[in-house]
Amino acid sequence: SKSITTWEDEKLDLKANLLRGIYAYGFEKPSPIQKTAVPTMVLERRDGHRKDIIAQAQSGTGKTGAFGIPIIEKINIEQNYTQCIILCPTRELCIQIKKDLDLFAKYMDTKINAVYGGTDIKSQIKSLEKGNHIIVGTPGRVIDLIKRRKISLKRINKVVMDEADEMLNMGFKKDIDTILSNTPKDKQTLLFSATMPKEVLKISKNYMKKPHMIEVSKRNEGAKNITHSYYIVGNKERYSALKRLCDFNPNIYGIVFCRTRRECKEVSSKLMEDGYNADALHGDLSQSQRDYVMSKFRQKNIEILVATDVAARGLDVNDISHIINYNLPDDNEVYIHRSGRTARANKKGESIIIATDRNLRKLKEIEKMINKKIISSEIPTGDMICEKQLLNLIEKVIKSPIDNQIEKYLPTIIEKLEHLDKKTLIKHFVSVEFNRFLSFYKNANEFKNNSKKKSKKSKTKTVRFHMNIGKKNGVGAQHILGLLNDKIQKRNVFIGKIDIMKSFSFFEIEKEYKADI
Numbered sequence: 001s002k003s004i005t006t007w008e009d010e011k012l013d014l015k016a017n018l019l020r021g022i023y024a025y026g027f028e029k030p031s032p033i034q035k036t037a038v039p040t041m042v043l044e045r046r047d048g049h050r051k052d053i054i055a056q057a058q059s060g061t062g063k064t065g066a067f068g069i070p071i072i073e074k075i076n077i078e079q080n081y082t083q084c085i086i087l088c089p090t091r092e093l094c095i096q097i098k099k100d101l102d103l104f105a106k107y108m109d110t111k112i113n114a115v116y117g118g119t120d121i122k123s124q125i126k127s128l129e130k131g132n133h134i135i136v137g138t139p140g141r142v143i144d145l146i147k148r149r150k151i152s153l154k155r156i157n158k159v160v161m162d163e164a165d166e167m168l169n170m171g172f173k174k175d176i177d178t179i180l181s182n183t184p185k186d187k188q189t190l191l192f193s194a195t196m197p198k199e200v201l202k203i204s205k206n207y208m209k210k211p212h213m214i215e216v217s218k219r220n221e222g223a224k225n226i227t228h229s230y231y232i233v234g235n236k237e238r239y240s241a242l243k244r245l246c247d248f249n250p251n252i253y254g255i256v257f258c259r260t261r262r263e264c265k266e267v268s269s270k271l272m273e274d275g276y277n278a279d280a281l282h283g284d285l286s287q288s289q290r291d292y293v294m295s296k297f298r299q300k301n302i303e304i305l306v307a308t309d310v311a312a313r314g315l316d317v318n319d320i321s322h323i324i325n326y327n328l329p330d331d332n333e334v335y336i337h338r339s340g341r342t343a344r345a346n347k348k349g350e351s352i353i354i355a356t357d358r359n360l361r362k363l364k365e366i367e368k369m370i371n372k373k374i375i376s377s378e379i380p381t382g383d384m385i386c387e388k389q390l391l392n393l394i395e396k397v398i399k400s401p402i403d404n405q406i407e408k409y410l411p412t413i414i415e416k417l418e419h420l421d422k423k424t425l426i427k428h429f430v431s432v433e434f435n436r437f438l439s440f441y442k443n444a445n446e447f448k449n450n451s452k453k454k455s456k457k458s459k460t461k462t463v464r465f466h467m468n469i470g471k472k473n474g475v476g477a478q479h480i481l482g483l484l485n486d487k488i489q490k491r492n493v494f495i496g497k498i499d500i501m502k503s504f505s506f507f508e509i510e511k512e513y514k515a516d517i
């Protein structure tokens with residue numbers, strides 16, 4: 001198949017204003033899926049026929065650009081009718097795709113409309129009446145507008161089905177059939193899906209002609225920057241484990257995935273009761289409630305979003321630090337889709353699995369799929385959590401900017417505190433923020449190692465080391481492991497917990513090698 005290396009590739013000859021939009025968006029060079037999909041679509045005019053395309057790609061791989069850039073390139077703006085329709089499962093994804101297309105077409109006269117349920121249809125009809133070249137829509141609303149004769153697909157030359165697997169999971173098969181029956185037979189059909197279940201392949205057989213297959217690595221582009229770990233706990237210990245993991249990551253900005261709506265509501269309620277900035281995203285919410293929750297999460301007023309897989313489709317948020325699997329999904333590929341929501345734009349991220357002994361076989365299957373080790377870990381102890389939270393608090397204090405207006409209050413403050421020595425003052429100061437953790441974990445029961453195969457090494461006496469470099473220096477657990485293995489040069493040395501903070505790190509190693517370190 002054809003491939004490109006730059007956007008100025010002479011094979012493509014993209015319009016100058018489209019190139020301006022691509023660079024303004026921040027796409028310096030094509031992603032792996034764009035390298036193949038864009039020329040396959042753009043060069044069709046030279047091949048003399050339209051190629052149908054099936055592409056398997058995860059979120060975060062640049063798939064909107066993969067179909068959006070060539071669609072905009074080939075729109076005839078002189079013809080004021082719908083030339084392309086893009087179908088997607090959720091309102092959020094619909095809005096996100098339109099936003100991306102608008103940015104690509106920033107310096108062009110392409111008319112793009114988004115139509116979706118849960119909002120006033122009259123305003124959407126008004127926009128459609130002004131004319132449009134591209135419609136992005138959810139199946140239900142598109143059918144409604146077709147019945148009202150506000151959308152005509154009789155002259156379109158392209159249909160895109162984005163997140164096709166999820167549209168089928170949400171029961172849109174009949175709607176898709178209805179929409180496609182209203183389109184010309186000689187159109188180009190593009191099907192993008194994170195997974196390829198039988199139902200998706202059936203659609204391809206019924207509505208596509210000898211489709212060209214594009215498969216980006218099943219791992220998300222950011223997968224190389226994702227650390228995967230799992231914690232074995234009892235079923236009744238799931239929430240306690242989740243709470244400890246959240247406490248052990250004081251700067252968490254993440255998504256907790258639950259299997260059902262009910263579980264989603266229960267977990268989010270417990271987190272909020274325990275004082276976390278958390279909320280839920282699930283199918284029982286109205287559209288206005290979903291918008292409100294998503295707005296708070298994007299603004300980071302919510303640090304932990306608890307969601308079901310269906311509700312989270314189309315959720316495009318940068319800087320997510322942690323994905324926590326409260327339950328593993330039935331389909332292993334969904335795990336890849338979940339974890340791909342972190343470590344975007346070459347940033348680092350963590351994918352955590354709260355598992356039971358019954359999940360061990362499934363974990364091995366996922367390891368094979370991602371071609372990466374999922375690290376077995378133990379739930380942090382109360383002491384470890386308190387230490388981590390305390391050091392995080394101190395780091396925040398050190399880096400907190402000083403407002404000069406404080407100067408005028410200093411004499412009074414100094415007078416009030418002068419009877420305290422330095423050590424006592426620090427204790428009082430820390431206690432104001434920190435007593436919540438100390439009191440909670442003071443008498444908390446510690447987790448037992450529930451793994452069936454308890455290693456003898458878990459009983460090994462370890463010593464803990466501190467390093468004055470951390471995340472801001474680009475250090476990850478793999479770097480510390482590599483350093484230790486390289487310097488000690490002995491096999492079977494037990495390396496324990498590794499904690500990477502922003503500007504410092506900890507690691508544990510067998511006491512026997514303390515002098516070597």
